[in-house]
Amino acid sequence: MEHEDGEFLPVSLEMVGEARRLMDSFNTKYSSNEKVVAVILGHNVQDLSKQLIEYGADAVVYADNPELKDVRNTIYTKVIGQIVQDTKSLGEIEPEYASDIKRPRYMFFAADSIGRHLSSTTLVELESGLASDINKLVIEDIEMSHQQKTGGTKETYAKTLEMYRPDFSGFLWTTILCLDNRNPAFKRDYHPQSCSIIPGVFEPLKRDSLREGKIIEFTPTIDPQDLKVKVLGREIIKSEVDFETPRTIVSFGRGIKDDPEQNIKLIENLAKELNAEIGVTLPMSKKPYQISQALDSKYMIPARVIGTSGHKTSAMLYVAAGVSGAMQHVMGMKDSGFVVGINPDEDAPIKNECDVFIKGRMEDVIPLLIEEIKKQIQIVEVQ
Incomplete structure (x- = not known):
């Protein structure tokens, strides 16, 4: 214990x-x-x-x-x-x-x-x-x-x-x-x-x-x-990624494959607009794609994994971009309040876990989402 x-x-x-x-x-x-x-x-x-x-x-x-x-x-x-x-x-x-x-x-x-x-x-x-x-x-x-x-x-x-x-x-x-x-x-x-x-x-x-x-x-x-061997001092190092505080999480998976570098930047921009933390699927932590060191060391890490081999979240809003819906990932996000999936394959297992499923490539969908979010924020600010 x-x-x-x-x-x-x-x-x-x-x-x-x-x-x-x-x-x-x-x-x-x-x-x-x-x-x-x-x-x-x-x-x-x-x-x-x-x-x-x-x-x-x-x-x-x-x-x-x-x-x-x-x-x-x-x-x-x-x-x-x-x-x-x-x-x-x-x-x-x-x-x-x-x-x-x-x-x-x-x-x-x-x-x-x-x-x-x-x-x-x-x-x-x-x-x-x-x-x-x-x-x-x-x-x-x-x-x-x-x-x-x-x-x-x-x-x-x-x-x-x-x-x-x-x-x-x-x-x-x-x-x-x-x-x-x-x-x-x-x-x-x-x-x-x-x-x-x-x-x-x-x-x-x-x-x-x-x-x-x-x-x-x-x-x-x-x-x-x-x-x-003596313990002279001890300090608890908190996780480098906070999945407890954020009300929104944007995760990505293998769907970034067509242009990993630019697609991760798209995810970053969407997360920024939503004030969200960024998660990844387990395969992403194994660094399957060649990207810049800055993005690799920030996102392709075990600390960001959502699923049975990482974190379990009950975020109010969970956006799964390019996530197929593997069981190990779903087990980590299924308690989220509202789930949005973005995937070009309408038969992807993640569809069954979503409240809203958007059929399309993240490269096409995310820019439209960002644009619409900005419009809605402006409307709220004017009101």
Whole structure:
């Protein structure tokens, strides 16, 4: 659970909420009594633990130590590894399973700058697999045969966490599984099944002050060798792009391809007239076109991505210019109040998400929009 100045990051509460929903369904389906356990590291964090119970956790294991005040990845990795392999503490959470506990069944991390790093090193420590940037989770029993995993025979993998993420195009889902090797030649268990979750994808539960659960303090062992790295100062750097304040966002996608340089300048002019921020689709952050360094460094960057791999917005007005409507992008803008799409392809998926769809090339449509907006502004000013 990531926290800052006594407050949980929204993604932490989102993960607890999704874990609660998954485990409620899991326990009903499998007639079990398994638990959602939140792990929190830091200094003077005991009071925060009760909040996690109220947001859906069955139990909280916290490690409180001055050396855990600031995130140092090596130390955090080792302490989390100690906690999730401490069968004594985990056995206290649900005595029914105390004799069977080896490791958690599933683990979630945030897909942010801290969580992406921490999840990868923790799962190396635990010698299991990791799926990154996930935006959908399903638990199912699956049947499969695989030359490496099963030796070519069909096997049933019960209680498998299916972890979904959009592929590069945004139109297709990639399903990631973390399965044990049952092939006798390569036999090996992989647990926990783990992933990092994109912020803003899942809804947190409403806080319930009447919820009760167990809170367990864990005393970590910290290697003096790891204390050679000191945190002398810390400053939070805000995102270089603000998608929270603007009431209007203008986004562009591959539709700029005929003249990327000039079309981005058109987008700039439209955004200026609307007092809007500029967003991009995921492929744009991969710099697919040759443009000037000034525009490239300003707009073709991950910080401007709208979608499951970037920001989620509920802008009052959202203009999608040259955006096809890939699923990963739509998931980031579908909560906008009013959506205008500009695309020459009337069968583009974005049409289904629009309140107004303008069939046409952005090179032709945007200058007309800018001209009309200027006229309307003049009328309002005269009145």
